[in-house]
Structure formats: structure tokens, C-alpha cells
Amino acid sequence: MNLWAAPLGYAVIKGRTKYRKDKSLQKAWINCDRGKKSRLLVAAADSKRPNRGTKKTECPFSITLLETDGKGCGSWAATLINGNHNHPPTSDPAGHCAIRNMYKGDKFKETVEAHRETGMLTRHTLNVFEHEDPGIPLISRDIYNQRAAARRQELNGRSSIEAILEMTSGDDSDFNHWHATESGERNSRLSCLFLTYKPNRELIAHNHEVLIVDSTYKTNKFKMPLVNIIGVTPNNKNFFIGSAFIPSETVEDYKFVFGALAHLYESIEREYPNIGMEAPATILGDGDAQQIAAIETVFPDTQYRLCIWHINGNIQAKLLPKIKAEFDSKSSNSSAEERKEYIDEY
Numbered sequence: 626m627n628l629w630a631a632p633l634g635y636a637v638i639k640g641r642t643k644y645r646k647d648k649s650l651q652k653a654w655i656n657c658d659r660g661k662k663s664r665l666l667v668a669a670a671d672s673k674r675p676n677r678g679t680k681k682t683e684c685p686f687s688i689t690l691l692e693t694d695g696k697g698c699g700s701w702a703a704t705l706i707n708g709n710h711n712h713p714p715t716s717d718p719a720g721h722c723a724i725r726n727m728y729k730g731d732k733f734k735e736t737v738e739a740h741r742e743t744g745m746l747t748r749h750t751l752n753v754f755e756h757e758d759p760g761i762p763l764i765s766r767d768i769y770n771q772r773a774a775a776r777r778q779e780l781n782g783r784s785s786i787e788a789i790l791e792m793t794s795g796d797d798s799d800f801n802h803w804h805a806t807e808s809g810e811r812n813s814r815l816s817c818l819f820l821t822y823k824p825n826r827e828l829i830a831h832n833h834e835v836l837i838v839d840s841t842y843k844t845n846k847f848k849m850p851l852v853n854i855i856g857v858t859p860n861n862k863n864f865f866i867g868s869a870f871i872p873s874e875t876v877e878d879y880k881f882v883f884g885a886l887a888h889l890y891e892s893i894e895r896e897y898p899n900i901g902m903e904a905p906a907t908i909l910g911d912g913d914a915q916q917i918a919a920i921e922t923v924f925p926d927t928q929y930r931l932c933i934w935h936i937n938g939n940i941q942a943k944l945l946p947k948i949k950a951e952f953d954s955k956s957s958n959s960s961a962e963e964r965k966e967y968i969d970e971y
Contacts, residue, residue: 626655627724631762634714636721640687650692657686658723659712680720682712719762728761729771737771747772786815799823801892803885817878819885821867828864830897832856833890834906836866837932838916840874850874852882879919887923911935 626637636658643652663679687706718724733754740750747768754761780788793800805817837855845851850873854866867886871878887904894902904924909932910916917929931939 627721627727631718631721631724634716635686635710636718636723637686637688638723652692653690654706655688655690657684657710658721659684659710660686684711686710717762719764721762725762725764725767728763729767733763734771734775737768738775741772741775789818793820801889803888805881817869817871817881819867819869819882821889822865825864825866826893826896828858829856829866829889830893830900830902832858832864833893833902836905836908837863838908838910839932840911840913840916845870850878852879854882854886874913874915876915876918876922879916880922883919883923 630636637655638658640654640656640660642650642654645651659680659682661681662683663681685707686709689704689706690701691704693700693702715721736753737750740753747765750768751763751765754763783791790802790804792798793802799822801821801823803819804815806813807816808814833856835857837857838852839855840850840852842850847870849870852869852871854868855863856866857863867889869882869885871882890902890904894900905927907928907930908920908924909930912931912935920927920929
């Protein structure tokens, strides 16, 4: 029916149904998709969400379908109950969810899921559908909804935290994790999470002496500091050791990070006993006082050094203004030759 209704600017949906005792369909009511009353409990003027409204207009259009020649005959009689619409036709079929649903078959679901797994953006997925079938009545919300449905299916009733803890547990997982809760009890809120990649354990065992530690702030969905720990190989290549979500950047939070790192080193040492793996010899960081205090507690024999990137940043932030001020003071009472000598000196 919608293949016929869509070019006219309308769409219909199945409404009330009547079944026989054996649960086979006997009669169905077909209504306009803008029929019924609005289900919004909050008035549009009081809504905090933008563009939140309803397309329901209590449209009276209705048709009944009745199976005429008995159960399973496949012959249906249509009766027009009300052929009037109380709204004008739409110019874009994408404005009707019932029409868009006709294009959400298995291919649509498989494509959206494949793009989601590869990290493709929603708008790029929509561009793919529009390129393959110009004029297809799909919108970004259809792709968002399909992604959300696939995610709910993956979670299978679990929360996101429960899912990631299960995913990073067990011998068949590619990850190890250590976590801490606010009260220390099993069922309390998760506060810290440390993740490491199992296939890199041998690489860590052979290159455990020098580590680079840095944290990013408010760059993730949870607005939590993310501490990244990187190792360095003899040919100056970096590799991932671990990442940790922490609630803040206090000494206690960093103690969790480096305590989890110590547990990781202990487990790798048991796996590779002939390497003689010890605590890291040097850790490079940004000079955070809380981070340094935690390292001194967990790894007392480890040396802490400021990395070259932060050294250069400190020079630009603190030393350059002093040089400029000194140059300006001398240039006002100096000859061109004296100013050139001063520049060459620096």
C-alpha cells in the first residue's frame, strides 16, 4: 500500500487487528500514519529538547481489510471507512517513518553494522546509501537507531561497564584489566579502570625499562582523565602498554594506575622468568607533582624525567618572554651592531 501511497505524499500503517481463535488474522484496520492523538506528555513550549514535536493530527483516514473466502485463502476485501485526510500531502517520502521502514531490510542492517564496526561516521554511511540508491528515503536518525539497536543486542541486558569487564576477562580475551570501586565493594560504583593489550606482553617484557606517561583531560565520553602508558623499543618505536580511566588526578588515583602497572609487570615476569624483568628504570612525564609522588611510592627506585616535548613547551612559555623583555630593554639604548651581537649570543 505504501508503494502506492508514497508518490501521493501519504503513508499508512496497520492499526487495530482482529484474530480468530487459532490466532490467524481475520480483519485489520489500515490508518493514516498521522492518525491517533499525540503521546507527548510535555507541551512543546515547556519541552527542554529542541525540535521535539509530533506529526500526529488525528487524521480520520481509515480502511478495513477482511479475509473473504475463509482462513488462509489469501483473498482480502478492502472497505474504505473514511477517505479524507486532515493534512496536506508531504513533498518528501522521508518524512514518513512507515515508508522509510520499507528500506530497512537485511542489507540495510548488515551495512550499518559493518560500518559501525569499522568506526565509520553516520553521515558517511548515509552517503553510501544515497550513492547506491539516489532518492532513497532514509535519514540519519534511521542509522542512529539501527546502531543503538545493535548495541543493545550486544549488551544483552548488561550495562556498558558490565560488558567491558566481561569482555576484558577470561583467557580468550585480548585484554587484561584491573579496576577499583568507590567503596572497595564489588557492587559499588566503578571509579578506576586500567586496560592492557595481551598480545603486547612479550614486547613489554623485552622493553620494560623506559616508559612514557601522559594523561588527556575531558577528551572522552565520560569526561574523565585518561592516562596513557607507552613503551619504547631500541629502534625508537612506540607501543601501547596500558590506559587507565581515573576520576581525577590525585596521588591516590595515580597510585592505582602505577599499582596496576606493577601487577602487570609481576604477571609478565611470571610468564617470562628468564628475562629478569624489574621495575621500569625511567619514566618520562609532564612533571605533574601528584604523578611523581605516586611513582615514588609504587616504584621508589625508578627515575622520573621531564619529556622533551614538555621541556620545549616550558621554554616557550617561560623563557622566551624573559629573553624578549631583556632584548627590548637593551635595544632601546644599543646600536644595531650591539643588538646583532646579542641576538647571535642566543
